[in-house]
Amino acid sequence: SGLSSFALAGGPVDEELVIDGETQITTRTKAAEGVPFEEVTSGWLYRTEETRALEADSFQNPGMLYVERGEEIWNTVDGEAGKSCASCHGDGQEFLKGVGAAYPKWNAKAGKPFNIELQINQCREDNMQAKPYKFDSADQKALTTYIKNQSLGMPMHVDLAQGDMQSWWDRGKETYYTRMGQLNLSCSNCHEENNGNYIRADHLSQGNVNGFPTYRLKQADMVSLHNRFRGCIRDTRAEFPAAFSDELMALEVYVTWRGTGLGIETPSVRQ
Amino acid sequence: LALSAPAMAGTVAPGDVVFADMSVATSMTGETGDPANGRKVFADRKKGNCLACHANTDLKNELFHGDVGPSLDGAGSRWSPEQLRAIVANSKQVFGDQTVMPGFYSLVVGKDIAKEFEGKTILSAQEVEDVVAYLTTLTD
Numbered sequence: 109s110g111l112s113s114f115a116l117a118g119g120p121v122d123e124e125l126v127i128d129g130e131t132q133i134t135t136r137t138k139a140a141e142g143v144p145f146e147e148v149t150s151g152w153l154y155r156t157e158e159t160r161a162l163e164a165d166s167f168q169n170p171g172m173l174y175v176e177r178g179e180e181i182w183n184t185v186d187g188e189a190g191k192s193c194a195s196c197h198g199d200g201q202e203f204l205k206g207v208g209a210a211y212p213k214w215n216a217k218a219g220k221p222f223n224i225e226l227q228i229n230q231c232r233e234d235n236m237q238a239k240p241y242k243f244d245s246a247d248q249k250a251l252t253t254y255i256k257n258q259s260l261g262m263p264m265h266v267d268l269a270q271g272d273m274q275s276w277w278d279r280g281k282e283t284y285y286t287r288m289g290q291l292n293l294s295c296s297n298c299h300e301e302n303n304g305n306y307i308r309a310d311h312l313s314q315g316n317v318n319g320f321p322t323y324r325l326k327q328a329d330m331v332s333l334h335n336r337f338r339g340c341i342r343d344t345r346a347e348f349p350a351a352f353s354d355e356l357m358a359l360e361v362y363v364t365w366r367g368t369g370l371g372i373e374t375p376s377v378r379q
Numbered sequence: 380l381a382l383s384a385p386a387m388a389g390t391v392a393p394g395d396v397v398f399a400d401m402s403v404a405t406s407m408t409g410e411t412g413d414p415a416n417g418r419k420v421f422a423d424r425k426k427g428n429c430l431a432c433h434a435n436t437d438l439k440n441e442l443f444h445g446d447v448g449p450s451l452d453g454a455g456s457r458w459s460p461e462q463l464r465a466i467v468a469n470s471k472q473v474f475g476d477q478t479v480m481p482g483f484y485s486l487v488v489g490k491d492i493a494k495e496f497e498g499k500t501i502l503s504a505q506e507v508e509d510v511v512a513y514l515t516t517l518t519d
Contacts, residue, residue: 118446169481209399287489290496301479302447308431309443347489 118304118311120153121160125373128166131261139370144300148367151313154304155317155378158329159325163377171253171323171375174330178254181247183322187238193251196235204258208248209372212361214271221276221361223370224252225332226352243351252352253321256374263369264318266361280362283355296365298340310379316367317360326379333360390504393486398472402461407468407484407504412512420506423514427483427502429510437517448480453519463511467502483507 118173152160166172182193182200197203208224215222215230222230228251229240241248268274284295298307299315306312309353320333331339334351337359341348349355389409396403406412420426422441430438432447458466464471469482482488483502502510 190467288491289489290492291500292487292489293479293481297479305447306443306445307446307447308428312447342493345491345493345496346489347493 115372118306120149120304120313123153123160125150125160125164125371127153127164127260128342133373134263134369137263137369140365143366143368145303145314148316148374149314149372150367150370150373151316152319152373152376153377154311154313159377160379162325163373169323169375169377170328171321171330171377174250174253174321174323174375176256177247177250178252178257181251182254187232187236189235189237191236193231196231200254201258203343204255206259206262208256208374209259209262209264210267212266212357212364213304214267214273216271219272219359220354221273223333223357223360224255225334225350228255230253244332244335249321249332252332253330253375256321256372259372260374261371264372265365265368266364268361268365276358276361277365279355280358280360282362284362288341289344291344293344314366315363316370317364318367318370319373319378321374322376322378324378331373331378385431393484393500396468396484398465398469401465402459403464403468403471404461406508407464408508410505410508412505412508412510414509414512415514416506417509417511417513420502426506427510432480435517451514453516453517455517456519458514460511460515464468464507467507467510467514468493483510 125135127133133150135152136147139145139148143287152163162168173316185192187197194200211227212221212223215226218226225241225248228248232238233240243328266273268277287294287297295315298312302312303314304312316334320336321330322336323329324331334356337356338351387426391407396407418438420437421429421435422438429435429451430441430444432445434444434450434452436452438444454463460475468484470478470480471482471487474480481501484500484504484507486498486500
């Protein structure tokens with residue numbers, strides 16, 4: 109392409125992700141009808157060899173500590189009702205198998221889509237008489253990571269036929285293609301038009317969500333999906349909508365749908 | 380110092396910049412640009428951050444050059460200074476509305492601009508002139 113050697117060469121790698129030599133993760137799959145790619149690809153394929161190796165080995169993956177912490181929380185009594193998650197749902201590994209892969213889900217009571225964080229808070233408030241977690245509290249991230257990890261390798265999917273999901277999808281799509289901020293950029297400008305290119309040192313993936321919450325080496329911490337949305341929106345120099353606001357829940361529904369069929373990777377490792 | 384006030388007064392406001400034939404004919408401040416400062420503004424992540432999207436051999440000591448846009452090697456041979464001024468001030472006037480390159484001296488921005496940037500351009504008119512002066516040095 110005539111690029112000088114210090115400009116990095118692009119494109120997702122042609123590698124397979126097999127965690128601990130056992131669990132095969134779908135990192136490429138034929139895009140669902142209507143998704144503007146032929147193939148949807150996981151962000152894992154755009155990371156360096158070292159970062160990819162960290163995710164493939166659960167003993168080395170720092171995100172696994174949060175999975176362990178999440179399991180502890182699952183089994184710990186909290187709130188006025190004197191209950192733990194396990195009091196009602198029993199063994200987490202059994203109850204949660206596949207649950208996280210199907211979120212966001214329509215919540216009839218709230219009349220909006222729920223992600224795992226909102227479902228946890230509903231159970232804490234209604235069923236445990238405990239306070240809802242504050243956005244991005246350590247326990248919220250650990251419990252969410254644990255729940256999603258119970259769907260490791262299972263295909264991500266959303267059911268748009270439930271409730272009013274379709275209109276939330278519509279709204280999320282509109283946000284995805286809206287130019288925002290002083291830099292005047294939309295999600296699609298970076299993750300669709302420039303997928304595979306480098307923006308400075310960052311190799312642009314399709315911006316899929318199958319690895320969230322994700323362990324980010326830069327932050328040395330778990331990063332929730334709405335925190336990632338905030339980072340991307342902030343980079344355009346736009347105001348950031350509140351976490352779990354209708355705008356970001358709609359965006360989560362839409363972006364999750366774009367990655368339909370990718371295997372859940374939580375806790376994924378990213379730079 | 381007494382001279383800087385009239386120079387400021389001569390600065391064209393972002394909305395008044397005249398684009399014709401993909402060019403902006405004259406300096407937006409009445410002053411000539413300073414290529415040395417332009418090189419700094421080009422590389423500064425908080426200012427031009429041009430390396431986010433463009434490779435540029437002249438700055439090869441800076442790590443990581445993006446490839447969202449074309450390499451700027453030889454840009455000063457491909458484009459006239461008037462065209463470069465138009466590209467940097469508001470690339471949409473040259474490449475069309477679909478371009479991902481931001482307008483560096485334009486108030487036509489995206490939705491929900493962050494409060495701290497409201498009513499402000501990414502670069503000042505003089506910084507654009509300086510970057511343009513620098514770009515003219517990138518010849519084949």
